[in-house]
Amino acid sequence: MAKKVVGKNFYLQPASRIAPKLLGKILVRKIGKKKIFVLITETEAYDGTNDRASHASRGRTKRNEAMFDEGGHWYVYFVYGMYWMLNLVCSKKNYPSAVLIRKGLVVDKNLEVLEELEGPGVLSKKLKIDRKLNTRPVSGKSGLWVEDWGIKIPSKLVHSGKRIGIDYAGEFWAKKRWRFFID
DNA sequence: ACGATGATGAAC
DNA sequence: TTCATCATCGTA
Numbered sequence: 661m662a663k664k665v666v667g668k669n670f671y672l673q674p675a676s677r678i679a680p681k682l683l684g685k686i687l688v689r690k691i692g693k694k695k696i697f698v699l700i701t702e703t704e705a706y707d708g709t710n711d712r713a714s715h716a717s718r719g720r721t722k723r724n725e726a727m728f729d730e731g732g733h734w735y736v737y738f739v740y741g742m743y744w745m746l747n748l749v750c751s752k753k754n755y756p757s758a759v760l761i762r763k764g765l766v767v768d769k770n771l772e773v774l775e776e777l778e779g780p781g782v783l784s785k786k787l788k789i790d791r792k793l794n795t796r797p798v799s800g801k802s803g804l805w806v807e808d809w810g811i812k813i814p815s816k817l818v819h820s821g822k823r824i825g826i827d828y829a830g831e832f833w834a835k836k837r838w839r840f841f842i843d
Numbered sequence: 844a845c846g847a848t849g850a851t852g853a854a855c
Numbered sequence: 856t857t858c859a860t861c862a863t864c865g866t867a
Contacts (some may be wrong), residue, residue, distance in 0.1 A: 716853080718853095721851080721852075722851085722852095723850085723851065723852085735847055735850095737850090738849080739849095739850085739851095740847080740848070740849085740850095741848030741849035741850070742847070742848070742849080762855060823852090
């Protein structure tokens with residue numbers, strides 16, 4: 661099984677292109693000497709300042725600054741007084757866009773499934789993700805990166821749908837099928 | 844169906 | 856400074 665770290669160019673595409681391509685890739689979290697592997701199974705794209713579902717729709721603020729970084733950084737924010745949301749920043753610098761990682765499967769190095777992470781809040785809790793990762797690079801330096809293990813998800817199993825929890829965005833943006841998931 | 848729980852941003 | 860809101864989740 662060929663395992664390689666995803667290259668930087670991958671992150672310079674539009675979020676809506678990256679989101680489906682992340683399905684089947686492996687999120688690697690290093691905590692101390694331990695590594696946790698998560699097969700990504702659900703993502704959502706947030707793209708540009710016009711996207712009214714995106715935090716960037718109200719311009720640059722202290723919270724969403726990371727979204728304006730170059731693709732290949734993390735955007736981590738706190739919601740509902742309890743949960744940390746993990747997002748992968750996309751595209752070139754100063755173009756705010758990101759992919760929210762919503763669900764995954766904890767696997768071992770042989771792809772044996774150990775645990776299901778059924779939402780962005782539980783995923784971040786399991787991987788010990790908090791504001792310390794905000795604006796950090798997607799690389800070993802931050803202890804959180806993405807690998808391609810050559811897993812090919814059959815296109816039959818890849819679906820798209822409306823994004824979750826963004827009904828405030830108005831019909832045009834709320835109905836966009838920018839959520840991608842397996843099965 | 845609902846409450847927990849606190850940062851955020853906009854209004855005042 | 857106040858206040859409604861929020862890219863959620865576990866319990867009921």
